[in-house]
Amino acid sequence: MKNLSLMLLILSLSLTTGCSWLGWGDEEQTEEDSAGLTEKDFYERIQSSLNASNWTVAISNLQLLESQFPFGKYAEQGQLELIYAQYKSGDYESSIASADRFIRLHPQHPNVDYAFYVKGLSEISQTGGFFDSFLPTDSSLRDIGEARGAFTTLTELLSRFPESPYAADARKRLISLRNRLARAEIHVANYYFTRGAYLAAANRGRFVVENFQQSPAVPDGLAVMAQAYYLLEMKELADNSVEVLVANYPEHPSLDSNGQFDFERRLLADQDSWLDKVSFGVLKRIKPPSFDSRAVYDKVTREAELGNGDQSQQENKRSIWSLLTFGLLN
Template sequence: MVARRQPSTGEIILKYALIFLLSMALVGCSSNDELPDVTADTGEQQIYEQAQRYLRSNNWDLAVRSLQLLESRYPFGKYAEQAQLELIYAHYNGYEQEAAVEAADRFIRLHPSHPNVDYAYYLKGLAAHSANEDLFSRFLPTDEAERDTSQAREAFAEFNQLVTRFPDSPYSPDARARMLHLRNLLARHEILVANYYFRRGAYLAAANRGRYVVENFQRTPAVADGLAVMAQGYILLGLDDLAEDAIATLALNYPDHPNLDKNGEFKSVYTLDGLQRNWINKASFGLFFPPTPPQFDTRPKL
């Protein structure tokens, strides 16, 4: 697990302000929105048209309830399959990600040959990707790579199913782009985990994370940091031959990496020449300005 950044006072205040505003909005919605005006005699088409009005007005709660009512009353009606598909969409837009995934699973299971089943796979991937993202993370600055990545892995798998089964689907290009983003995200997460292990003194675990990135996430921006992590981990473990191999590979493929000097030598607090301490630390016999654990993250700063 990666140590999470503690929110600042301003972020905390902003979050609680958002909570308050959202609460007021929900109170307003509950007082103004009525349940679908449906009687025992209301027909299938009327309920469907009502659901469409709610969808067009972004009233996701009432859209969900209308679509569920339509399916329960007319499970074999002409709008039943379309209602099941639109239910996924309504759940997703209403921030009910788990419900959206369940609805997509159900649609795929019941209608594997439906002409729009590719859309169900697409929505399932979108819902899985944002399942661990709450409403406030959309407004507060957070590092996506620091979060739990289990949902990102699930989303990648769903998008992969879409592009594999339906390569000509209109949703496949966007799914491929999202897969590229998710792959970069998963690789960066491994680097942040390695940094956490460096802080804990678990150098072998850190080196293994770097090697995992290099071996499994080729062509991602995190590979360069993966090699630097390997080099640093092996140096700290006293495995100089492996460290030199990692440094040579880093210098050959990423000569501009900030942990390399102009001669291709590894720059860090801990190098093959030993611990690099500043003069204040040396003069104070290690009491002041002690070396900090190495950290690797060469992403552009926001």
């Protein structure tokens, strides 16, 4: 009986220690620790957590600060810091919700532009993926719903607070978002070519030209319009699109050395597929048009390719000793 009681005691102590080690019960401990503290002392404790990048504890204490001192001196500042702490912890949805709440409750606050800014950052962060930090990915191929939301948020920030200290960074991010949205429209147009929806493809190209001027996707928008109108047998509209393309973007890959748009070449595959070879050309697969000139007109893509080229040249110049010793004897 004594052994059974001893085993139950050890088991209960182990469970208690395990729950504490896993972090369960932290909220109760935080509430007990905050009992009897003044608002200033509580806020200073929160600042120490923020400075130590302890976002989980800071978020819990900021929420407690608002519940215990809803009309205190640091209530509104605490709400702004809660938006930031949630953003830094990776809880972007909560950060966006907290920012919307602050904007709704305090539209005339002197720092409401900060709420817009962090909300936009959270929406931009939602557009990224887990492998973005490890592998080169094309963000324009993903769903652009969050990117549209970020574009709207930062546009409102600049329209309402053009002199904000966050305006300069917001403009740079807007350019990146604009280019991503425009490129996504070109991807959709290329997909419409595969489905034979040429009118829909032409509308996407025209949308890019009309709404995303000065973006690197505009040349492809003109090329999409030219190819789609050609397939729709609208020769005049196709010629007009080609004329604008030649006048403004003579280096576009769809133009030959004479400045002519080669419509037919883009309808044929670059090489025979296995189906062509098996059927001796009877079942020749037609490759739908696809336009992507980022290597020519997108500065970021061009610099990345140049950087990869320089890196490959350096690797080619490495000696045999460098390869065998993994760079130790370079």
